Amino acid sequence: MRAGEFEPVRGVEDLYVHDTGMFDTDEYGAVYVYDAERPIVIDTGTGANRESLFESIEAIGIDREELAWILPTHAHLDHAGGAGYLAERYPNAEVRVPEKGVRHLVDPDALVAGTKSAVEEQWEYYAEPRPVPDERIAGVADGDRIDLGDRELVVRDAPGHAPHHAVYHDPDADVVFAADAAGIYVPAVDAVTPTTPPPQFDFEQCLDDIRLIEEIDPETVCFGHFGPRTCDEALIGEAKRAYVEWVERVREKRAELGDDEAVVEHFESASRDVDYWNRERARANASLNARGVLTYLDRAGDEA
Template sequence: MNAGEFEPVHGVPDLFVHDTGMFDTDEYGSVYVYDADEPAVIDTGTGANRETLFKTLDEVGIERDDLAWIVATHAHLDHAGGAGHLAKRYPEAEVVVPEQGVGHLVDPEALVAGTKSAVGDQWRYYDDPEPVPEDRITGLADGDRIDLGDRELVVHDAPGHAPHHAVYHEPDAEVVFTADAAGIYVPEVDTVRQTTPPPQFDLDQCLRDLGAVADLEPEYCCFGHFGPRKYDESLIGEAKRAYVEWVEAVRAKRAELDGDDEAVVEHFESTSADVEFWNPERARADASLNTRGVLTYLDRTEE
C-alpha cells in the first residue's frame, strides 16, 4: 500500500486501513476507518495529508453528515493532529480521546510547542492543528464503550506511552487498536520496535499495558504505524523484550559516556538499524526521540 491509499483489513469486516504517507514514508502512519452503522475514524494522522483521508472516506461511502465518531487513541499529533480538521469537515462527528488528552485537543498550543521542540526539523511534516470545539469532544475513561451501532469499542487505559493513551477493543471481531501501546510493527522483518518518546514514557507501565493487550487475546492488532498484524503469542513477548533491551542499552551507554546525554543521543542516531526499513531521516529522528524519552525516564526513576 502506498501513501494516500487504503485497503480492507483482512479478517475484520467493514474495517479499512488508510496510509497517510506520514513523514514521506509509505505505511508509517495508519488511520483506521470503520464502516459500521455509526461510522468511525480511529486516529487521524498529523492532518498534513488530510485530503487523502477525506478521499478515502468518500470512496468507502461515508458522507460528510454520516461520520459519527472521530476516535483518537491519544493526543500526540502524529495520531490526533488531524482531529480538528476532521471535526470541521464532518459536522455530526463526536471527537473522543482519553480524558487527559481533551485539553490538548481543545487548546493545542502547548502540545504544538512541545512537539516542535521534540521533533525539530521534522515539524515540516506536520500541520498546525485545528482546535476541537469543547462541545464536540468527550473524554474517555477505562471501561467506557463507544457505540458504533452494530458493534462497540471498549476503552482500556494504556498510559505507559503517555498518560493520555488508550487502546480500543472490538470484542466481536477480536481486534485491538493498539496505537503505540504495543510498539511499532515493522513488516519488513515481522517484528516490533519500541517507541519511547519524552517526556512521559514509563517502562513498567508499558510492560503492564502489553500484558493487558495479551489478556484481551485478540485475533488482530491494529498498530498506529505500519498497519495491522494478525496476533500471535510471540508478539507481546517480542515487544516486551524490545522495550527492556532498549532501556538497558540506553542506560549502559549513558554510563559508558559518563552521563553525556547528547553523546548518547548522537550514538543511537548514528547506529539506528531502522534506516534499513524506512525513511533514514525519520529513522534517525525516531532514534533521537526514543533515546531522549528513556533518558528522561531514567532521570525520573533514579532520583
C-alpha cells in the same frame, strides 16, 4: 502499502487501514476507518495529508454527514493532529479522546510547543492543528464504550506511552486498536520496535500495557505505526523483549559515555531503521526514543 492508499483489514469486516504517508514515509502512520452502522475514524494522522484521508473515507462509502465518531487513541499530534480538520469536514461526528487529552485538542498550543521542541526540524511534516470545539468533544475513561450501532468499542487505559493514551477493543471482531501501546510494527521485516518518546514514557507501565493486550488476547492488533497484524504469543513476547532490551541498551550507553547528547548521537548513527524507513525518519525516531528513555531513567532515579 503506499502513502494515500487504503485497504481492508483481513479478517475484520468493514474495517480499513489508510496509509497517511506520515513524514513522507510509506507504512509509518496508519488511520483506521470502520464502516460500521455509525462509522468511525480511529486516529487522524498529523493533519498534513488530510486530503488523502478524506478521499479514502469517501471511497469507502462514508458520506460527510454520516461519520459519527472521530476517536484519537491519544493526544500526540501524529495521532490527533488532524482531529480539528476532521471535525470541520464531518459536521455530525463527535470527537472522543482519553480524558487527559481533551484539553490538548481544545487548546493545542502547549502540545504544539512541546511537539516542536521534541521533533525539531521534523515539524515541517505536521499541520498546524485546529482546535476541536468544546461542544464537539468529550473524554473517555477505562471501561467506557463507544456505540457504533452494530458493534461497540471498549476503552482500556494504557498510559505507558503517555498519560492520555488508551487502546480500543472490539470484542465482536476480536480486534484491538493498540496505537503505540505495543510498540511500532514494521511490516517490511515483520518485527516490533519500541516507541519511547519524551517526556512521559513509563517503562514499567508500557510492559503492563503489553500485558493488557496479552490478557485481552485479540485475533488482530492494529498498530498506529504501522498496520494490522495477527496477534500471537510470539508477537507479544517480541514486544516485551524489544522494550526491555532497548531500555537496557540506553542505560548501558549512558554509563559508558557519561554524556546524554553523545548517547543520542550514538543511537542516531547506529539506527537500523534506515533498512525500512527513509534516513531522516530513522534518525528522528532514534533520537526521540533515546531521549525518552533518558528522561525516564532520570525520573526513575536510574534504578528502574
